[in-house]
Structures are given as structure tokens and as C-alpha cells.
Amino acid sequence: MSRTVVRRVAKVIMITANLIVVVLFLLACISPYINPSKWWFSGFTGLIFPFLLLALIFFTILWLFARPRLALIPVITLLIGWKQISVIFAWHPRAGFSKEHPADVLRLVDWNVHGFNGADVSDVKRNIVHELSSSIIRLNPDVVCLQEFNTAESEDHIKPFLKDFPFYFFSDDVDGNRSYQSGCIIFSKYRIINSGRIKYPSQESLVFADIVRGNDTLRVYTTHLQSFKFGKTDYSNLAKIKNQEDEHLAASKSIYRKMKTAFNLRGGQADVAHDEIAKSPYPSIICGDFNDVPNSYTYFRIRGNRQDAFLKKSFGIGRSFIALSPTLRIDYILPTDHFEVKQFDMVDEDLSDHIMLVTDLVLKK
Structure with a gap:
């Protein structure tokens, strides 16, 4: 030839x-x-x-x-x-993050704590609740939003936070006859005057807390949207697909079904979240684990005209989930334009399969 x-x-x-x-x-x-x-x-x-x-x-x-x-x-x-x-890449290479906490700044932490199972459920750390709460408290935040949070009568996971954050609201999405609860929680240094839970058609929900800080009232929302619910078997199936093993066709079907279900549910959840956060009577922030990337209906629907703290003050692609792919930014902090984003950081404490987000916001006068 x-x-x-x-x-x-x-x-x-x-x-x-x-x-x-x-x-x-x-x-x-x-x-x-x-x-x-x-x-x-x-x-x-x-x-x-x-x-x-x-x-x-x-x-x-x-x-x-x-x-x-x-x-x-x-x-x-x-x-x-x-x-x-x-929306993929942030362009602020010299932004940095200062631990100094000026009086006019509202510091917010958002973190999916993975049910206190650590970065890998096969290697659960014994004192993880105290390690996790300590790593948050060291940052001296004013408001803390946690997803996949759980507590039980036999082991109170709320207690380690109460000294620094005496006010809180817990979604309690999974209620095991009061002996075990799981969901999203908002902790605050400042008084919460109102709070609520908006349930999605599935198990998850959107929660909010109206927080009084000085002469200002602001609303903080947090949520955990439908995940793919991948377990050990699914991650094993992904490896089979990647390695083209004989069972990869059956593995692909299993993965496909779970992903399709999650996409369907998240679409409806995003619509509910969009409609609810539009009702806020105060300057507001929505944060949480959306379980979807920036190039998704979920992200654009919920974000709307809001700011993305990562895009405002960070650099890179902002991977927030440590498994599967280096491109997965699925956790967000989205304030309205009432706030100025002063700084933002992502802190990997190796205590969850998600990376902690922290931002400093100033309410414009």
C-alpha cells in the first residue's frame, strides 16, 4: 500500500x-x-x-x-x-487561603462526611468523629453544613460539635425509631430563628436554617442529591469494565441501571431545590453534595444566577470526590450576589471520600 x-x-x-x-x-x-x-x-x-x-x-x-x-x-x-x-476550571492560581478570621467574615464549611466511614469503608478509623470535628473546628467556621451525617442513641455524633456550634438543625432523613438517624445537618455559632426540611420524592431532602448574625439574617441551605449508590461490587464491576474482563458486559448493565436511575431522580430533585431556594426572603447560600458535575442539568438548574465560590477564588478543576475520576467536582458552595466571596479552599483530611470545602463570605451592605 x-x-x-x-x-x-x-x-x-x-x-x-x-x-x-x-x-x-x-x-x-x-x-x-x-x-x-x-x-x-x-x-x-x-x-x-x-x-x-x-x-x-x-x-x-x-x-x-x-x-x-x-x-x-x-x-x-x-x-x-x-x-x-x-464552569470546569477556576483561574485564580495565587488566591491562597488565610486562616485569619476577620470579624465581618462569615466562614462556612461544607463537607460530605461519608457516614463517618472514613475515606475507605474497609479502613474505618476508630476516632473518626472526633478527628473530623476537630479538623472542622480548627478552621474556626461560623456555619458548618454536613451531608451523610448520622447519629444514634448509642453514639451521639452531634455532641462533639455543640461546644462550638450550640445551634443546629438536622434533616433526619433516615429515622430508625429514634435509635439511629441520618441525613444533612447545619451547625451554627449564631442563633437559628427558623428552619425547615423540604423532602424530595426520594429519601433525600433539602434543609435550611435562618441564621441571625448581628443585624443581619441569612438563610443557609444544604442538601445531598441522589447518588449512584455504588458499593464494593459496583467498584469491582467498574474495574472489570476497565480491564475488559469476560464479565464486563453484565457489569456494564448493572452500572448503567444505577446511573440511569440516579440521573432520573436528580433531575426532579434539582427542580424542587431550584423552586424552593427562589423563595428565600433573605440573602442565601446553598451548599452540599449535588452528586453531579458542573456540566449538568443539576448544577445549572440549582445555581441559576448564583456565584460559585470555587470559580470565584480557586484554581484548577476542583476535584471534590476522591473515587472514580480526577474530574469529579460534585460538591458546591453557591451564594447569591448579596455576598462577596473573599476566599475559598478545599481541604483533604483523608477522613471522607469527599474533600471539605471552606469559604469566607462578606454580606454586602
């Missing part, structure tokens, strides 16, 4: 691959506007968005050297998707 023929075949293959990536990228770009409860496939395209972005950058560089005119295909596609690209 002559070199000319080889080149032509290679060119056709690369152009075809480029066009496939373009189509998938454009589908991912519209996924924030399509409720996955109506079209679940949009959830999958949002998950692979960062990889599609890298592929388009690769094709841009390739065509610039090989066929400059063809570089217009990936470049125009990237421009079309700029809004989605802008």
Missing part, C-alpha cells in the same frame, strides 16, 4: 473521529438544559465533558500542524461550548 493511500485513510479516520467528538461535545453542551428525568442520556454526556474537551484541544493542535483549515472544526466547537467550559 502506497504512502499516499495510507495518508488518505489516516486522514479520513482522524476527521471521522474528530466529527464524532464534536457531536458528543455539542450534546454535552446542551445537557445542562435537558432534564435527565426526561432524557437520561444527557447525564452521561455531562460526565464525559472534560474528556471531550481534551480531545478537541488535541484535534486543534493536530490540525494546526497537519491541516490548518481543519482546525476550524474543533475551534468553532470550543467557542460554542465556552459557557460549559467556563
Whole structure:
């Protein structure tokens, strides 16, 4: 086969691959506007968005050297998707984080504590509740929002926080006849004058607390949206798929079913959260584990016109979940424009499968 023929075949293959990536990228770009409860496939395209972005950058560089005119295909596609690209990467490399806590600053911590099972359920730490509460208290926050929090009559997990945060509201989504409770909790140094729980169609809920700080009242929401509910078997199945083992087809079906269910449920939960937070009579902040990436219907629906503290004051892709993929930013702090975001940080204490978020906010006068 002559070199000319080889080149032509290679060119056709690369152009075809480029066009496939373009189509998938454009589908991912519209996924924030399509409720996955109506079209679940949009959830999958949002998950692979960062990889599609890298592929388009690769094709841009390739065509610039090989066929400059063809570089217009990936470049125009990237421009079309700029809004989605802008929520992936934060551009503040020198922002840093100071532990100093000025009087006018509201410091908020958000963390999915993984049911106090540690970063890996196979290696549960004995004193994890005290280690976790101590790592939070060291930051001297004013408000703490925790997801996958649990407590029981036999082991009170609320108690270690009460000295520093005497006010709290607990969603109590899972109630085991009062002997065991699980859900989201909001702790506060300041008085809570009102609180509530808005239940989703599934087990999870959205909770809020109205907090009085000086002459100001603000509302803090936190939530934990539907996860994929992957267990040890599912992570083993993912390894089988990755390694192309014989059982990978059956494994794929199991993973697919769980992901499809989660996408469907999160779409409805995002709608409920959007409608409820719009009712706030006060400047508000919503934070929590959305279990979805920035290029998702969930993120765009809940965020609306709010600020993203990570995008305002951080740098990088902001991975907040340590399993599966290095691209998973699924935990957020989203204040309204009533606040100025002063600083933001992500703190990995190796005490959960999620990374702790902390931000300093100032209420504008």
C-alpha cells in the first residue's frame, strides 16, 4: 500500500473521529438544559465533558500542524461550548487561603462526611468523629453544613460539635425509631430563628436554617442529591469494565441501571431545590453534595444566577470526590450576589471520600 493511500485513510479516520467528538461535545453542551428525568442520556454526556474537551484541544493542535483549515472544526466547537467550559476550571492560581478570621467574615464549611466511614469503608478509623470535628473546628467556621451525617442513641455524633456550634438543625432523613438517624445537618455559632426540611420524592431532602448574625439574617441551605449508590461490587464491576474482563458486559448493565436511575431522580430533585431556594426572603447560600458535575442539568438548574465560590477564588478543576475520576467536582458552595466571596479552599483530611470545602463570605451592605 502506497504512502499516499495510507495518508488518505489516516486522514479520513482522524476527521471521522474528530466529527464524532464534536457531536458528543455539542450534546454535552446542551445537557445542562435537558432534564435527565426526561432524557437520561444527557447525564452521561455531562460526565464525559472534560474528556471531550481534551480531545478537541488535541484535534486543534493536530490540525494546526497537519491541516490548518481543519482546525476550524474543533475551534468553532470550543467557542460554542465556552459557557460549559467556563464552569470546569477556576483561574485564580495565587488566591491562597488565610486562616485569619476577620470579624465581618462569615466562614462556612461544607463537607460530605461519608457516614463517618472514613475515606475507605474497609479502613474505618476508630476516632473518626472526633478527628473530623476537630479538623472542622480548627478552621474556626461560623456555619458548618454536613451531608451523610448520622447519629444514634448509642453514639451521639452531634455532641462533639455543640461546644462550638450550640445551634443546629438536622434533616433526619433516615429515622430508625429514634435509635439511629441520618441525613444533612447545619451547625451554627449564631442563633437559628427558623428552619425547615423540604423532602424530595426520594429519601433525600433539602434543609435550611435562618441564621441571625448581628443585624443581619441569612438563610443557609444544604442538601445531598441522589447518588449512584455504588458499593464494593459496583467498584469491582467498574474495574472489570476497565480491564475488559469476560464479565464486563453484565457489569456494564448493572452500572448503567444505577446511573440511569440516579440521573432520573436528580433531575426532579434539582427542580424542587431550584423552586424552593427562589423563595428565600433573605440573602442565601446553598451548599452540599449535588452528586453531579458542573456540566449538568443539576448544577445549572440549582445555581441559576448564583456565584460559585470555587470559580470565584480557586484554581484548577476542583476535584471534590476522591473515587472514580480526577474530574469529579460534585460538591458546591453557591451564594447569591448579596455576598462577596473573599476566599475559598478545599481541604483533604483523608477522613471522607469527599474533600471539605471552606469559604469566607462578606454580606454586602
